[in-house]
Amino acid sequence: METFTRPTAGIDYPRNLKEFDLWFANEAACRSYIFRVRWPEGYECFRCRSKAPPWITSRGYLHCRECGGEISITAGTVFERTRTPLRIWFQAIWLVTSQKHGVSALGLQRVLGLGSYQTAWTWLHKLRRAMVRPGRERLHGLVEVDETYVGGASTGGKRGRGTDNKEIVVIAVEMLRPKGFGRVRMHRVPDVSGDSLVPFICDVAEPGTEILTDGWGGYNSLTKHSYMHSRTVLSDGGDPAHVAMPGVHRIAALLKRWLLGIHQGAVSGKHLDYYLDEFTFRFNRRTSTSRGMLFYRLVQQAVATASVPYRQLVDGNHKI
Numbered sequence: 001m002e003t004f005t006r007p008t009a010g011i012d013y014p015r016n017l018k019e020f021d022l023w024f025a026n027e028a029a030c031r032s033y034i035f036r037v038r039w040p041e042g043y044e045c046f047r048c049r050s051k052a053p054p055w056i057t058s059r060g061y062l063h064c065r066e067c068g069g070e071i072s073i074t075a076g077t078v079f080e081r082t083r084t085p086l087r088i089w090f091q092a093i094w095l096v097t098s099q100k101h102g103v104s105a106l107g108l109q110r111v112l113g114l115g116s117y118q119t120a121w122t123w124l125h126k127l128r129r130a131m132v133r134p135g136r137e138r139l140h141g142l143v144e145v146d147e148t149y150v151g152g153a154s155t156g157g158k159r160g161r162g163t164d165n166k167e168i169v170v171i172a173v174e175m176l177r178p179k180g181f182g183r184v185r186m187h188r189v190p191d192v193s194g195d196s197l198v199p200f201i202c203d204v205a206e207p208g209t210e211i212l213t214d215g216w217g218g219y220n221s222l223t224k225h226s227y228m229h230s231r232t233v234l235s236d237g238g239d240p241a242h243v244a245m246p247g248v249h250r251i252a253a254l255l256k257r258w259l260l261g262i263h264q265g266a267v268s269g270k271h272l273d274y275y276l277d278e279f280t281f282r283f284n285r286r287t288s289t290s291r292g293m294l295f296y297r298l299v300q301q302a303v304a305t306a307s308v309p310y311r312q313l314v315d316g317n318h319k320i
C-alpha cells in the first residue's frame with residue numbers, strides 16, 4: 001500500500017460521520033485542518049522564514065507575527081479561490097472517500113445540494129487530479145501487463161484496432177505470491193505499439209522488475225530497458241475463458257464494472273485518464289481499514305495539488 005507517515009483515527013482524521021460533523025462545523029475549523037495537514041512540520045514564513053506559528057485570519061490568510069507577511073491558506077491547493085465554503089468541499093471529499101465505489105457528479109450534486117451539475121462535475125475532476133501522488137513509488141516484484149479496451153461495443157477483431165468510441169488502456173498489476181494483488185497502475189494509450197506500451201512500463205515499474213506479458217510484439221524491447229521479461233503465449237483460437245494474464249483480466253473487469261456502475265460508462269476519451277486515476281486511488285487503498293484514512297490522504301494530496309481552471313478540466317490533457 002502507499003503509505004508514508006501513519007495517521008491515527010480520531011486524531012488525524014474523523015472516524016465517522018458524527019465525528020466529521022463535529023470536527024468541521026465551520027470555516028475556521030476547516031482552515032485549521034488544512035493548515036495542519038499542509039504544514040505537518042510547522043509553517044515557515046515565505047518572506048522572513050520565521051517559524052513562529054502564524055495567525056490564521058478570519059479571511060483565511062496566514063499572518064506572520066514577525067514581518068506581517070500574508071498568504072492565503074488555500075493558495076496552491078485544489079481549494080484556491082473557491083467561492084464555496086470549505087465545509088462543503090470537505091463534505092464532498094468525505095462523500096467521495098467514504099463510499100466504497102465513490103460518487104457520480106449527479107449523486108454529488110444531489111447530496112450536497114450544489115447549484116449545478118457542472119459544479120459537481122468540476123469538483124470531482126479537481127479531486128481526481130489530487131488522487132495521484134507525485135513521485136509515488138514504482139511497482140516492483142512480479143508485474144503483469146496487458147491492454148484492455150474500454151467503452152463502445154465489444155466487437156472483437158484484431159488487437160489494437162480500436163473503434164472511434166473505444167479506448168485502449170494498458171494495465172500493470174503487482175502479483176503477490178502465493179496469491180493476491182499488490183498495487184496497480186493504468187494509462188490510456190493511442191495504440192498497442194512498443195512506442196506506446198514500453199514508455200508506460202518504464203514510467204511505472206522499477207528496472208529489474210519481472211514483467212509478465214503475452215506474446216504480443218509490442219513488448220519485445222523490455223529486456224533492453226533492464227526488465228526481466230516473461231511471456232505466456234496462448235495458441236490462437238484457444239479457450240476464450242482461459243486468459244494469459246489473469247491478474248490484468250480481473251482488474252480490467254473491476255474497472256469496467258466500476259465505470260458502468262458509478263458513471264454509467266459515459267466517460268469520453270480525454271477524461272478517461274482521470275477516472276483511471278480515481279480507480280487506481282481506490283484500488284491501491286482497498287485494504288485500508290478506515291474510510292477516514294482515505295479522507296485524510298485525499299485532503300493531504302488536495303492541499304499539495306494546484307487548482308485547475310474549468311476550461312483546462314474540460315480540455316483534458318492528462319500527463320502520465
Ligand SMILES: [Zn+2]
Pocket residue numbers: 045046047048049050064065066067068069
Ligand atoms: Zn514573516
